[in-house]
Amino acid sequence: MPQSHQQSLVQLSQISKGFNDGDQYHLVLDCLDLIIQQAETVALTGPSGSGKSTLLNIIGGFEYPDTGELQLQGADCRKWHDPQWSRFRRQHLGVVFQQFNLLTPLNVRDNILFPLSLLGQKWNDWCDYLLQKLAITELAQRPIEQLSGGQQQRVAIARALAHRPALLLADEPTGNLDAEAAEEVMQLLCKLAADAGTAILMVTHSDSAAAHMQRRWHLQQGKVHE
Numbered sequence: 712m713p714q715s716h717q718q719s720l721v722q723l724s725q726i727s728k729g730f731n732d733g734d735q736y737h738l739v740l741d742c743l744d745l746i747i748q749q750a751e752t753v754a755l756t757g758p759s760g761s762g763k764s765t766l767l768n769i770i771g772g773f774e775y776p777d778t779g780e781l782q783l784q785g786a787d788c789r790k791w792h793d794p795q796w797s798r799f800r801r802q803h804l805g806v807v808f809q810q811f812n813l814l815t816p817l818n819v820r821d822n823i824l825f826p827l828s829l830l831g832q833k834w835n836d837w838c839d840y841l842l843q844k845l846a847i848t849e850l851a852q853r854p855i856e857q858l859s860g861g862q863q864q865r866v867a868i869a870r871a872l873a874h875r876p877a878l879l880l881a882d883e884p885t886g887n888l889d890a891e892a893a894e895e896v897m898q899l900l901c902k903l904a905a906d907a908g909t910a911i912l913m914v915t916h917s918d919s920a921a922a923h924m925q926r927r928w929h930l931q932q933g934k935v936h937e
């Protein structure tokens with residue numbers, strides 16, 4: 712994949728996306744333009760139903776736009792199909808959702824190892840560092856179902872950053888936590904992403920979570936306002 716220091720990590724040009732609702736077409740994203748630079752952190756806010764998750768899904772290749780251009784690290788993704796998207800996600804993308812999507816039959820360590828093993832990588836010092844910083848070292852052998860919501864959230868963050876992705880997509884990553892835990896997790900997330908050189912695009916309804924990001928975008932009526 713082509714790369715240079717000046718190259719944007721994510722570039723959306725004139726992206727539109729809508730859904731059929733009965734016999735009505737509902738336009739959700741309306742000719743959106745946006746750029747995310749390498750290692751930049753961005754909060755995405757907006758009313759419920761404004762299209763925040765749809766936008767994240769398009770950038771992650773989980774949904775396709777109706778029209779417009781999407782470039783990731785300079786590569787034109789319009790014609791990508793599953794093998795290319797899967798490869799990009801495995802190598803360059805980390806994802807943290809509100810429902811952590813951890814593999815419940817596995818323990819903490821194996822959940823974090825999983826994305827690495829798909830890349831042919833082994834457990835390494837960075838994994839130990841993630842566990843230590845997230846205060847889950849003691850839980851490494853514990854099955855996921857025996858963890859609290861806050862502990863699972865930390866495992867989800869470790870798993871998302873284990874392969875040092877270029878971009879982390881986070882959808883309400885502190886949505887299940889109380890205010891104090893949310894603040895702590897946001898601080899950790901930002902520090903670890905900075906250590907890994909990872910850019911973040913984070914959907915949130917929380918002003919205090921958004922304040923941790925360098926930039927803040929508000930999505931309303933299909934457009935992003937800064």
Ligand SMILES: Nc1ncnc2c1ncn2[C@@H]1O[C@H](COP(=O)(O)OP(=O)(O)OP(=O)(O)O)[C@@H](O)[C@H]1O
Pocket residue numbers: 730731739757758759760761762763764765766
């Ligand atoms: N697969 C789909 N089929 C039909 N409509 C959809 C689909 N996905 C999303 N929508 C609609 O698109 C609009 C945007 O949804 P989206 O989930 O992106 O909003 P959101 O800003 O993330 O909302 P929230 O803050 O409530 O999570 C909503 O009206 C939703 O009903």
